[in-house]
Amino acid sequence: MTVLRSGVDTTATEFAANREAMLAKLADLDAEHAKAVAGGGEKYVSRHRARGKLLARERVELLLDPDSPFLELSPLAAWGTDYQVGGSLVTGIGVVEGVECLVNASDPTVKGGAINPWGMRKGFRAADIAAQNGLPTVNLVESGGADLPTQKEIFIPGGRTFRDLTRSSAAGVPTVALVFGNSTAGGAYLPGMSDHVVMVKDRAKVFLGGPPLVKMATGEESDDESLGGAEMHARVSGLADYLAVDERDAIRLGRRIVARLNWRKRGPAPAADYAEPEHDPEDLLGIVPTDLKVPFDPREVIARVVDGSDFDEFKPLYGSSLVTGWAQVHGYPVGILANARGVLFSEESQKATQFIQLANQTNTPLLFLHNTTGYMVGKEYEQGGIIKHGAMMINAVSNSKVPHISVLMGSSYGAGHYGMCGRAYDPRFLFAWPSAKSAVMGPQQLAGVLSIVMRQGAEARGQAYNEEHDAAMRAMVENQIEAESLPTFLSGMLYDDGIIDPRDTRTVLGIALSAVHTTTVEGADSFGVFRM
Template sequence: MQVLTSRHDPASDISRSNRAGNLERIADLDEQHRLARAGGGERYVERHRKRGRLLARERIELLLDRDAPFLELGTVAAWGTEYTVGASVVTGIGVVSGTECVIVAHDPTVRGGASNPYTWQKVLRAMTIARENRLPTISLVESGGGDLERQVELFVPAGRLFHELSALSAAGVPTIALVFGNSTAGGAYVPGMCDYAVMVQQQAKVFLGGPPLVKMATGEDADDESLGGADMHARTSGLADYLARDEHECLSIGRGIVEHLNWRKRGPGATESPDDPRYDAEELLEIASVDLKVPFDPREVLARTVDGSRFEEYKPLYGTALVTGWASIHGFPVGVLANARGVLLNEEAKKGAEFIMLCNQTDTPLVFLQNTTGFMVGTQYEQNGMIKDGSKMINAVTNSRVPHLTINMAASYGAGNYGMSGRSYDPRLLFTWPGSKTAIMGPEQLAGVMSIVARQAAASAGRPFDEEADAVRTRTLTEKVEAESLALYMSGQGYDDGIIDPRDTRAVLGMGLSMCHNDEISGTRGFAVFRM
């Protein structure tokens, strides 16, 4: 397999400019991560600590194996909304007793852990990842339930969690609830639906209706402990399988449960040599363009991401705006599709479709490195069958059954987003770099199209065109689309699984591939590879 040779010049003006711009964006991202970690703020964190309780991320850290990484999901969910960054819940993938698990931990410092619409986006996305990749799930529960003032936005989607927990259990994927505090109303069904339930004595309170609701509904005066205390559930109702003396013992019991699951991966695992790339990942900050109009060679990214910088390129002389080929990451074989120039022409679409089918024939997971402005437009390309060829690539992506992992490095516009396995095409994980953008098209192009349409409408109606008003509309629309296409906005809306530092790309892909191998790796069968 060929070893990639880097042509990157770290001393160039563009490299220095890219580095400065990327570091600035990473600093902005770090600030949002700090806000997410701060939860409800100093006051509520201190109150929680005075109750002798651990914070959500402290519980996760103690649950995980020593020095095990934690791939957090949706860290900046709810960014730019009225809700706290992070959406009052921490979700992610980590190793517990040697087993990769999906972990969902409520943050009780944010409105008592009450759920908002973005909370449910994160939780249900975590459940989807658990189901698609056959990962045991551990719920660290301390939540007052849904934000009742927003019940119309919560009630229907929240019920899906019960469905997912039941479906996971029926599929033989273990589900575990560790209950540290309140688990009220719908939240009470989390330990009820899980295979295993551990509750902390004198802290866990699990009931369908708390004392105030019971009083309103039945007239009965009831106290927390007799109604839903951990001791009652361990001795009387039988809801609790284990009664823990404190939080540390609860986490220890949880680790013990995972240890005795006798969990085995079904995938073949890493089969290649996982040696480090020959080039420094630090240079990715100099390679990734701050100006998305300036293309960069994805081979430079691969040289700093794949094992030994080895890459066997497929059809290197055909459809050169799309780089395709085989490599391995942390020992896991992959097929790679990476945009070398933004636009996808007829040749790139056909090449991409064919390569996707080849990888399905050999059960090889696919990594998509997005930097695309979409499929080419214009008379020549329409007459050459751009719609047919673009449809072939989208068809291949849709019907591919090997795992997809997607990284949006820069631009992800139009149907190019679809052909390169965007969110609506169910990649197992999708992460973005801080400078990336996702939209129907670039802000200037979109605003320009709307201006042309307005000008044509005025001409058809025989009325004068207001140039001044058009300039204002164009500027306003450009600014709006620009703001809504930014990585922070898209991630805040839950359209990806998180924003990552480009230097962490290899580690994130390695963890994602290891996750995928919990289940069988099997491609689509039933069609032959054909020339298009």
């Protein structure tokens, strides 16, 4: 056994300060999550309940197996915009009758569950996760369709929702729709393109055009029930496979459908037994410094996340700014790449390239723990080949076929974000800690670069440089970049799959690794040309 020792002093002043700062960030995060849980607010929640209906999260809870976890995805979608936090949609991974499923639930308390641009993007991300990991999808539907005032942003790309459903079915991955209320216009195709459909009697309304539109288009007089009611679809059109007497019955039927899928995971099973970490995950609150310029040892994180705190480090004496090695998380093997001192040099880049190739040879998923300011700059490093060595690492990440999972713990700046498998490199999952920041570079560096360029421009024109204007510009830019680097902003933009409590990292990774093993895990058999 190669159990990691810990050097964390939980009695130190710095540890206490770090812990308090992290707890404050988590309190702020809880307040933002509460906005998503609140849906459309008390007025619309009360109106919804008065109609005898369950809320979106209540439907999800009843669908899932008792006491099983639910990994909610993108809960802060639309944060910082004019739209409700959460994007009027609840998405996540949960277990239904022993089967891991991707669950989507419309929130009808937010504009009748109408899909806005952010809810659409959130749905796309959920569909990507379902497709990449081969997860059956259960849609809990009650939506008035597109948010009409924003149709110009929704209509053209929105058709992808139905494309994804049919592709999932063609790939042999089941899709289930439980319709609780309206599913109109384009939304009617959601049950129409699902493999299994349940509708709630006297509640579900599924039609391409409601009575007013039909009247305008054809002059025909009709009512909701004869045009698109659940009983009509169960008895006449055949769109409904099952007619539920109420919402709870619909959820019961949905669970029975999943139970009868005869679904089997295709990836290798986890180890039959494994040990919990030797070190307390509570310590993760105090490990990341309040000032991200101060480095911290990622082995302290690894020791509190992996099984038995057991970690076999690869090339420990070479490229020491990047820690690489092998471990298990909840019985699943992983290769870990973790930034130790922020900067990536040529040695770290070459070490990462070899390690990624080894992981692909052994079909081992990769876990990237981010705390990087990017690749090293300067004459010595440019002459030493930092560009081609950084390109080697990015090449390896880009063409690696084993599942990747990324966790942003601290900084994730510049091309280092790319080399450590940022969002653009399609990790299966990407999560952030409240301490994380990500941007093209740090706020002070970016403002400083702009200042230098503007100063040189003034000198070239023979003009005096306005120092007062420069100071104001730098302050404005620093504030803007700082705000746009924060995890809440990035999560609102759907650049991660959620901000997590550091203490939950092991649990979240366990759920994610279980999900990726729904499909076969196979490494790449070729890479692009490596510049040597």
